[in-house]
Amino acid sequence: MLLVPDERRRLPGRGAWLHPDLHCLGLAERRQAFGRALRTVGPVDASALRALLEEAGRPDHTDPGNGPGRTSDGKRVEKPMAAR
Secondary structure (H helix, E strand, O other), X not given: OEOOEXXXXXXXXXXXXXXXXXXXHHHHHXXXXXXXXXXXXXXXXXXXHHHHHHHHOOOOOXXXXXXXXXXXXXXXXXXXXEEO
């Protein structure tokens, strides 16, 4: 199954929310959260979602001093992204 980023949250079907940073994507992949959220069996390909986050330069919240929902300069992340 291929995850399709849905930044506008308009695509039909079941979706899964994710904070727009690479750390949260990595956690979701390790915990196999997409398969559970999307009720699918088998491997889930998040390469398109990973490419979008890398291209957009989304912050990695593992930097010291950052809390969940904050960028590296302390600003709040606007909205989570949906993947379908």
